[in-house]
Amino acid sequence: MSINPYKIIYDFPMLILRNIVYLDNASTTHKPKQVIDAIQLFYENHYAIPYRAVYSISQEATELYEKARRVVADFIGAKFNEVVFTKNATEALNIVALGFMSKLRRDDEIITTTMEHHSNILPWIKISKLKGVKVRFISVNQNGELNYDELSNALNRKTRIVALTHAS
Numbered sequence: 001m002s003i004n005p006y007k008i009i010y011d012f013p014m015l016i017l018r019n020i021v022y023l024d025n026a027s028t029t030h031k032p033k034q035v036i037d038a039i040q041l042f043y044e045n046h047y048a049i050p051y052r053a054v055y056s057i058s059q060e061a062t063e064l065y066e067k068a069r070r071v072v073a074d075f076i077g078a079k080f081n082e083v084v085f086t087k088n089a090t091e092a093l094n095i096v097a098l099g100f101m102s103k104l105r106r107d108d109e110i111i112t113t114t115m116e117h118h119s120n121i122l123p124w125i126k127i128s129k130l131k132g133v134k135v136r137f138i139s140v141n142q143n144g145e146l147n148y149d150e151l152s153n154a155l156n157r158k159t160r161i162v163a164l165t166h167a168s
Contacts, residue, residue: 097123
């Protein structure tokens with residue numbers, strides 16, 4: 001499936017309305033019309049809290065939530081129970097960091113890069129101060145590409161977490 005960048009903009013009402021190019025997607029990503037329509041349909045016809053009640057609308061919301069997890073899992077090649085929805089990457093990274101915190105010991109090491117968003121730096125810095133672990137930063141070259149030799153050399157028996165950006 002190929003995406004035509006000249007046609008896809010028409011799926012984003014605000015961008016067309018304002019005739020702008022929006023480049024701050026690391027902060028807030030605009031939603032295409034299809035997503036807006038699906039959310040509106042859900043709010044108008046199915047809105048209830050999933051997993052928390054026995055009444056029919058809540059059970060329906062749970063089924064829709066689980067269906068969405070299955071669709072995402074299939075799309076990314078993951079198992080159903082490996083998909084977790086959070087409101088954004090910052091929340092997800094904080095959950096991961098806090099989840100690993102109890103496993104970390106003084107002098108353990110966390111490796112990340114100098115190209116990370118603050119959401120993938122600040123949780124590790126906080127943990128380093130609380131637990132006495134070391135955060136190591138791998139550099140990038142002039143093209144913004146990861147220095148793989150430096151990363152390879154940084155990995156050692158003290159490395160417990162490697163937290164890298166997949167795309168930015």
